[in-house]
Amino acid sequence: MVKISDFLNKSAKDNVLKALADAESKSEYHALLSLTRERALERAEAVDRGDISGRLAGVPFVVKDNFLAFGAPTTAASKILENFEAPLQATAVEKLEAEGAICIGKANLDAFAHGGSTENSAFGPTMNTYDKDRVAGGSSGGSAVVTALDIVPFALGSDTGGSIRQPASFNGVVGVKPTYGTVSRYGVVAMASSTDVIGMFTTDAEDAELVMDIMSGRDAKDMTTLPDFFSVKNEVPLNLKIGVISESMTDSVDLEVRSITKSYIERLKEAGHVVEEVSMPTAKYSLAMYYIIVPAEVSSNLARYDGVRFGVRSKKAKTLSELYGMSRDDGFMTENKRRIMIGSYVLSSGFFDAYYLQAQKARTILCNEFNELFTSYDILISPTAPTPAFKLGENTEDPIKMYMSDIMTVPASLAGLPAINVPAGITELGLPVGVQLIGNRRDDALLLSLAKSMEVK
Numbered sequence: 278m279v280k281i282s283d284f285l286n287k288s289a290k291d292n293v294l295k296a297l298a299d300a301e302s303k304s305e306y307h308a309l310l311s312l313t314r315e316r317a318l319e320r321a322e323a324v325d326r327g328d329i330s331g332r333l334a335g336v337p338f339v340v341k342d343n344f345l346a347f348g349a350p351t352t353a354a355s356k357i358l359e360n361f362e363a364p365l366q367a368t369a370v371e372k373l374e375a376e377g378a379i380c381i382g383k384a385n386l387d388a389f390a391h392g393g394s395t396e397n398s399a400f401g402p403t404m405n406t407y408d409k410d411r412v413a414g415g416s417s418g419g420s421a422v423v424t425a426l427d428i429v430p431f432a433l434g435s436d437t438g439g440s441i442r443q444p445a446s447f448n449g450v451v452g453v454k455p456t457y458g459t460v461s462r463y464g465v466v467a468m469a470s471s472t473d474v475i476g477m478f479t480t481d482a483e484d485a486e487l488v489m490d491i492m493s494g495r496d497a498k499d500m501t502t503l504p505d506f507f508s509v510k511n512e513v514p515l516n517l518k519i520g521v522i523s524e525s526m527t528d529s530v531d532l533e534v535r536s537i538t539k540s541y542i543e544r545l546k547e548a549g550h551v552v553e554e555v556s557m558p559t560a561k562y563s564l565a566m567y568y569i570i571v572p573a574e575v576s577s578n579l580a581r582y583d584g585v586r587f588g589v590r591s592k593k594a595k596t597l598s599e600l601y602g603m604s605r606d607d608g609f610m611t612e613n614k615r616r617i618m619i620g621s622y623v624l625s626s627g628f629f630d631a632y633y634l635q636a637q638k639a640r641t642i643l644c645n646e647f648n649e650l651f652t653s654y655d656i657l658i659s660p661t662a663p664t665p666a667f668k669l670g671e672n673t674e675d676p677i678k679m680y681m682s683d684i685m686t687v688p689a690s691l692a693g694l695p696a697i698n699v700p701a702g703i704t705e706l707g708l709p710v711g712v713q714l715i716g717n718r719r720d721d722a723l724l725l726s727l728a729k730s731m732e733v734k
């Protein structure tokens with residue numbers, strides 16, 4: 278698979294032309310919603326002239342289409358933002374560009390990042406890299422697939438409940454969800470502000486370290502960003518204490534997923550780490566908490582799309598309230614509407630205490646459970662998803678079944694902890710399976726150095 282270093286010290290224009298040609302020749306996967314050809318070529322020429330330099334000079338990359346970036350509209354894969362031209366760029370994109378990286382296109386996603394398969398895109402689904410009849414995972418499915426197809430060496434995604442880790446697992450690449458607040462969210466379409474994080478897809482942990490080093494740090498435009506704490510750990514971590522979350526290895530999890538996870542655990546032991554089973558009794562309630570808290574925040578964050586200030590405006594409306602209603606009805610997907618409805622319900626005065634408040638209390642119990650485990654363990658491990666990539670259409674009729682694919686990833690999101698997917702094996706059908714490594718707050722570098730030490734090259 279390609280690495281960032283394969284693109285350094287080469288003609289930036291050749292790099293960009295090759296990435297654009299690959300994107301076109303692999304368009305049947307529908308991983309990209311748009312290409313930023315003109316701007317990418319202009320930037321490549323500037324790099325080749327020596328006007329732009331840096332650690333990623335001339336390296337092409339892709340961003341999920343919920344990042345504001347110049348050169349193509351920012352749609353969030355929704356009809357309501359179909360023609361929305363970004364007036365500014367996301368801080369994460371700006372930081373990469375300052376190091377000479379070149380964005381070549383915008384990747385498909387579930388509209389507004391609501392989903393786990395990229396089938397909720399208003400512009401059609403993305404296909405899995407290993408089997409075109411299967412889903413890419415989601416919501417950052419397009420970003421995972423462009424990386425796995427070697428179109429670019431890295432791509433950006435957002436992860437609110439698993440949207441980087443799960444598609445990374447389904448497509449056999451590294452996917453990193455940093456500690457909440459590590460990378461600025463400024464200029465990224467908000468889903469649920471208390472769990473949204475910005476992260477990346479790469480083909481190995483070393484490249485993830487480099488991208489993380491560049492993107493992380495305090496941003497005055499996002500008051501939830503942490504002062505820069507990330508620095509690459511070059512030494513191999515030794516004698517770690519690792520806890521396997523026993524609730525993630527029950528019979529309800531696919532047999533091959535469990536056996537691939539077990540073989541990764543065996544390799545951790547061979548490398549000298551101590552691995553023990555641990556229990557997280559509250560984890561089984563985390564999906565219930567997530568699907569109360571996240572829709573609540575979604576309903577509030579999506580209130581701004583009213584047909585007046587952004588995006589598509591209904592032409593049929595005769596009154597202001599019809600204008601709001603009809604624009605939102607035309608512009609949002611079913612899953613967006615479901616979340617707005619649930620969110621408005623759990624926040625309504627009659628039900629706030631029964632749902633939203635309870636969920637936030639349960640979230641605190643979950644956070645305490647993690648804190649307690651991290652007093653004895655350095656890292657926790659589980660499969661990233663309960664199954665390998667499922668068939669296109671398999672879960673679209675049943676939202677609860679779709680939500681189940683987030684069961685392993687939402688706990689770390691609710692607690693704001695860093696968690697990464699590392700490719701761990703391939704099933705008999707030839708589908709990738711990943712394991713999830715979860716760290717304590719700000720232990721992102723430890724996770725990546727462990728992942729790096731375990732990679733088979």
Ligand code: GLN
Binds near residue numbers: 392435436440
């Ligand atoms: N699949 C999860 C959901 O639908 C996660 C989405 C995300 O992380 N953006 O909410």
